[in-house]
Amino acid sequence: MIDFNDVSFEYKSAGADGTRVETGGVSNINLKIKKGEFVVITGESGCGKTTLIRLINGLIPGYYNGELKGTVTVLGKSVKDTPIQELSGIVGSVFQNPRSQFFNINTTDEIAFAAENQRRDPEKIRNGIAQTAKLLNIERLLDRNIFELSGGEKQIIACAGIDVLSPDVVVLDEPSSNLDRKAIEHLAVILGKWKEEGKTIVIAEHRIFYLKDLADRMLVMKDGKITEEMDAERLKNMSYEDTCDRGLRCLSLSDLPFDKSVISGGETIEFRDFCFTYKDKKHSINIPELEVPQNSIIAIIGDNGAGKSTLARNLCGLEKKCKGTIIYGGRKLGYRERRHSSYMVMQDVNHQLFTESVGDEVILSMASKKASDEEKDGKAKEILDSLDLGRYMEIHPMALSGGQKQRTALASAIASDKPIIVMDEPTSGLDYHHMIQVAKQIEKLKAMGRTVFIVTHDYEFIWRCCDFIVHLKNGKVARSYEIGSDTAEKLKNSLFGGEQYV
Amino acid sequence: MSKSWFKLDPRTKLMMLITIGLIMMSGTNVGMDYALRLVCVTLPFVMLLTIGNYRAMIWYVLIFFGAVLFEGLWLTKINGVLNIIVMTFCGVITRFGPGYVFGWYVVRSTSASEFITSMERMHFPGAITIPMAVMFRYFPTLKEDYSSIHDAMRMREIGESVKNPFVYIEYILVPLMMSTVQIANDLSAASLSKGLGVNRKRTHICQIRMTALDYIVVVVMAVMLVLSFVY
Numbered sequence: 065m066i067d068f069n070d071v072s073f074e075y076k077s078a079g080a081d082g083t084r085v086e087t088g089g090v091s092n093i094n095l096k097i098k099k100g101e102f103v104v105i106t107g108e109s110g111c112g113k114t115t116l117i118r119l120i121n122g123l124i125p126g127y128y129n130g131e132l133k134g135t136v137t138v139l140g141k142s143v144k145d146t147p148i149q150e151l152s153g154i155v156g157s158v159f160q161n162p163r164s165q166f167f168n169i170n171t172t173d174e175i176a177f178a179a180e181n182q183r184r185d186p187e188k189i190r191n192g193i194a195q196t197a198k199l200l201n202i203e204r205l206l207d208r209n210i211f212e213l214s215g216g217e218k219q220i221i222a223c224a225g226i227d228v229l230s231p232d233v234v235v236l237d238e239p240s241s242n243l244d245r246k247a248i249e250h251l252a253v254i255l256g257k258w259k260e261e262g263k264t265i266v267i268a269e270h271r272i273f274y275l276k277d278l279a280d281r282m283l284v285m286k287d288g289k290i291t292e293e294m295d296a297e298r299l300k301n302m303s304y305e306d307t308c309d310r311g312l313r314c315l316s317l318s319d320l321p322f323d324k325s326v327i328s329g330g331e332t333i334e335f336r337d338f339c340f341t342y343k344d345k346k347h348s349i350n351i352p353e354l355e356v357p358q359n360s361i362i363a364i365i366g367d368n369g370a371g372k373s374t375l376a377r378n379l380c381g382l383e384k385k386c387k388g389t390i391i392y393g394g395r396k397l398g399y400r401e402r403r404h405s406s407y408m409v410m411q412d413v414n415h416q417l418f419t420e421s422v423g424d425e426v427i428l429s430m431a432s433k434k435a436s437d438e439e440k441d442g443k444a445k446e447i448l449d450s451l452d453l454g455r456y457m458e459i460h461p462m463a464l465s466g467g468q469k470q471r472t473a474l475a476s477a478i479a480s481d482k483p484i485i486v487m488d489e490p491t492s493g494l495d496y497h498h499m500i501q502v503a504k505q506i507e508k509l510k511a512m513g514r515t516v517f518i519v520t521h522d523y524e525f526i527w528r529c530c531d532f533i534v535h536l537k538n539g540k541v542a543r544s545y546e547i548g549s550d551t552a553e554k555l556k557n558s559l560f561g562g563e564q565y566v
Numbered sequence: 567m568s569k570s571w572f573k574l575d576p577r578t579k580l581m582m583l584i585t586i587g588l589i590m591m592s593g594t595n596v597g598m599d600y601a602l603r604l605v606c607v608t609l610p611f612v613m614l615l616t617i618g619n620y621r622a623m624i625w626y627v628l629i630f631f632g633a634v635l636f637e638g639l640w641l642t643k644i645n646g647v648l649n650i651i652v653m654t655f656c657g658v659i660t661r662f663g664p665g666y667v668f669g670w671y672v673v674r675s676t677s678a679s680e681f682i683t684s685m686e687r688m689h690f691p692g693a694i695t696i697p698m699a700v701m702f703r704y705f706p707t708l709k710e711d712y713s714s715i716h717d718a719m720r721m722r723e724i725g726e727s728v729k730n731p732f733v734y735i736e737y738i739l740v741p742l743m744m745s746t747v748q749i750a751n752d753l754s755a756a757s758l759s760k761g762l763g764v765n766r767k768r769t770h771i772c773q774i775r776m777t778a779l780d781y782i783v784v785v786v787m788a789v790m791l792v793l794s795f796v797y
Contacts, residue, residue: 121759128755152761164752167762169703173679176771180679181761186771193771211706225760382717408721414745415711416718418737429722462744476722 065264066097066120066233071134073115073124089130090115090288099232100262102255104275104299107285108311108495109467113268115288117237119143120266122151138233153182156226160238160493162218171208171221178229192228200224200254214368216247223254234258236267240274241493244368244521248274270495273315276300284310311496314524331358331393333484333515338388340378349374349539351388356532356544358392361506361516363526366536372519375536376486379517380406392483406484407477411492413469414462422448422464422472423457429480447475451505467498474505478512485509486517491525503529572616576684578780579672582609585787587665589794602794610667617675626667633659678702683770692764700753704746711745712738 074089090112097103105113118124119136126148136143139154156178159165168174172193179189197203202224205217213221219239226234240248252274258265259278269275272282282299284292292310294302299315307314314320332355341348349371356362364372378386381403389396397405407429410416419425426444435443448454451471456464461472470490477485487506491499499522506529509516520526526533526547535543545551574582586606595603607630614623633656641653678699685695715738724737762768 123755123759127758147763148758149761149763149766152759155759157756157759159752159756161752163707164749165756167699167703167753167757167760168678169706170677170679173677173772177679177762178760180768180770181763181766183767183769186769189769189771211710377717380721382720403721403723406721408718410714410718412714412745414748415714415741416722418719418722418724418740428724462740480722 065099065101065139066095066266067135067137068093068095068116068119069135069137070094071119071132071136073119073130073132075115075128075130088112088115088288090119090285093134093290095283095290097264097266099264100259102259102265102278102280103267104272104279104282105266105268105285106270106272106282106312107291108497111285112288113285114237116285117157117235117266117268120233120235121155121157122146122148123157126151149181152178153229154231155233155235156229156231158219158222158226158234158236158239160241162215162222162242165222166210166218169210171210171213172206174210174221175206175225175228178225182229184229189228192230193224196224196227199257200227200250214247215242216244216250216368219243219247220250220254223251227254227258231263233264233266236265236269238269238493239267240269240271242489246367252278270493271313273313276315284312308496313496313499320524320527330360332356333358334391336389336391338375338378338386338390340374340383340386340388342374347371347374347539349378349536351375351541354534354541354544356515356534357546358515359510359513360531361510361518361529362532362534363530364517364519364534364536365521365526366542370536371539372536373488374539375534376408376488376517376519379484380408380486382408402484405482406486407480407482408486408488409470409473409477409490411488411490413466413473416473416476417461417469420460421458422453422461422475425461425472426475426479429476444475444479447478450508451475467494467501470502471505474509478509483513484515484517486519488519489521490518491520491522499525500528574675574783575774575776575780576672576676576680577688577776578783579676581784581787582613583665583668583672585791586610586668588791590661590664592794598793602790605790607664610664610671613668613671613675617671619671619674622667622670626663629659630663633663673702673705676702677772679770680772680774682768683772683774686767687774692766696762696764700750700757703753704749707749708742708746711742715741 071093072089072091088110093116095116105116107113115124118128120138120143122143124130125132125144132144138151141151141154143151166174167177175193175196176189179192180186193206197206200220200223202220205213205221210218210221219242222239239251243251248271255265255267255275255278267275272279276299279299280296282294283290284294302315304314304320335351335354335356338349338351338354347369364375366372377383378388378399379390379402381399381401384399386399389398390402391397392405395401417425419428423441423444426447427440430440430443445454445457448457451474453468453471453475456468456472461469464472490502490506494502503525506516506518518526518530530547532546533544534541586609589599589602589606594600610626611623614620614626636652637656637660641649641656644652681702682695682699685698686692718741719737724734
């Protein structure tokens with residue numbers, strides 16, 4: 065079905081310091097994927113798993129430039145010699161970022177798009193859409209503006225488009241990166257359906273827990289090579305240590321060790337009458353009272369639309385109409401004071417890097433007018449060094465990798481001297497090692513005396529570094545509690561399945 | 567997109583846009599020209615009404631008539647530089663406003679696939695229509711990005727520490743452009759992998775056809791153009 069014959073590929077690109085970077089390429093890949101097989105490719109960032117996906121759907125060499133050796137054939141067609149438009153009829157693709165994979169604004173048009181491009185009969189496409197919508201239970205998403213949909217819903221629309229096109233092969237590149245638990249479950253159902261229909265599925269993914277019952281085979285990659293192959297049996301029996309050793313995300317939370325020291329007592333931050341409704345009346349939060357420990361790491365969890373981001377925005381004082389206050393260190397903070405004392409590291413860090421160099425970026429955050437330029441420089445260097453960014457001081461922030469950009473934003477947060485730091489999904493799309501790295505940086509923030517709020521779906525990450533949970537549901541605090549050895553079971557239950565706790 | 571009860575073909579809309587643009591920019595304010603301009607001023611109002619965009623409609627009426635009133639009543643009473651500034655400002659609104667608002671209506675009421683389909687019918691090359699269709703899709707993204715960047719600036723209190731407006735604009739534009747490049751890249755890859763090609767014919771589920779109404783509107787527009795140039 066899919067055949068890699070001694071395939072090597074190198075991207076033509078330059079890194080932050082101008083030297084040629086060769087991350088993400090692959091070398092000497094030999095791989096045969098049978099018809100109807102469900103193959104998961106995993107491994108650390110830059111290991112080449114995305115490259116394999118692009119070699120199957122023809123984006124390499126059709127779109128990404130580089131040096132390609134060897135041959136890839138899909139259904140007997142050589143990918144190199146087949147125009148990508150033709151290949152797109154037999155290979156459907158789902159990408160990582162739900163925001164940037166849509167050509168249309170209307171959802172129904174988007175679902176029809178790939179099939180239209182293959183010159184399918186309009187009447188058949190229309191019937192196909194109706195059938196797919198029924199089967200995937202997404203009738204309510206038809207004929208809507210895509211920009212009104214959540215990330216998870218967008219990803220489901222992408223899948224629906226493929227379902228209508230119904231190609232023999234489906235490739236997915238980290239489709240779950242931006243999804244919450246419910247959306248991932250929905251995605252898993254769709255993948256299961258495709259598997260039943262006998263489609264060949266190849267999926268590159270960090271978060272493999274939702275795939276362990278679907279996968280026929282898992283490939284672990286490192287530095288552009290396939291280092292290990294596992295069959296379904298082996299995959300199901302992987303222990304927590306096994307996944308850690310390979311730099312993989314855990315397969316289930318149940319075997320996560322709990323080794324955090326629990327701190328109790330100390331000062332608290334109080335939320336009072338924290339109510340806010342958006343103009344569209346759709347999302348709102350209503351928190352009359354909430355107390356969280358100061359100088360700790362607080363996870364804000366809940367399903368999409370539960371009000372996590374709304375709470376974060378209000379906490380940072382980005383909504384003027386929010387009447388509530390928080391009491392921090394005995395002081396009452398209204399929205400304006402909150403803006404002075406909090407700093408948000410956004411999910412898309414591209415939106416918050418403004419200057420020409422990493423050093424300037426950090427200095428921009430230093431509010432103090434008294435400090436001389438040398439002092440600021442010195443302090444910036446110190447902060448950047450602590451985040452392994454010292455040697456990038458003169459580099460343009462946009463030339464950095466995603467993780468480096470995020471650390472630059474963190475460095476600015478540290479430089480701002482603001483006591484409250486809010487992070488929106490800091491670990492979405494990160495592999496195990498990078499997740500641990502972020503967790504360590506957040507622990508450093510805590511050691512500096514900051515209070516860190518983290519909006520996240522990443523339960524392994526919560527497990528690793530958070531002290532306190534605020535669980536939102538329909539804009540209200542459903543539960544809030546400290547993570548300790550006694551509440552660990554409760555947390556597992558409320559995070560996975562146990563609906564009675566939610 | 568299908569919510570409108572008064573649906574015109576994209577080709578008809580284009581014809582209307584051209585007519586409005588030409589008549590509003592040329593011509594005078596007397597006789598036949600005046601009547602034609604009156605029609606052109608009313609058209610965006612009516613069309614916004616058909617897609618139920620009342621907010622834009624009200625803004626259009628307020629701003630346009632505000633400019634007309636300013637021009638008519640106030641302009642004679644002031645002189646000097648202020649006169650020139652007000653005249654230019656009002657002139658731009660009264661001459662370009664209706665065309666601009668109608669263009670906005672076209673964007674709002676036409677989906678990307680309707681647009682591509684009707685352009686294909688008129689034998690426009692894909693190399694022109696596809697980038698234009700991407701533009702349609704890009705505006706909402708731009709809006710999202712802008713508001714997120716604006717938030718980031720507020721949070722970092724950049725408005726307070728940076729007084730130079732050019733630096734301020736740079737701070738907005740740099741992340742906006744970076745984000746645009748990123749999205750454009752991803753979007754191109756995604757569109758290619760969904761089989762979009764410049765020289766490929768495609769089918770379409772949207773029903774695009776010229777109805778009797780379309781023909782009537784096109785004829786009326788043509789008559790208006792002829793009148794405007796003959797008189």
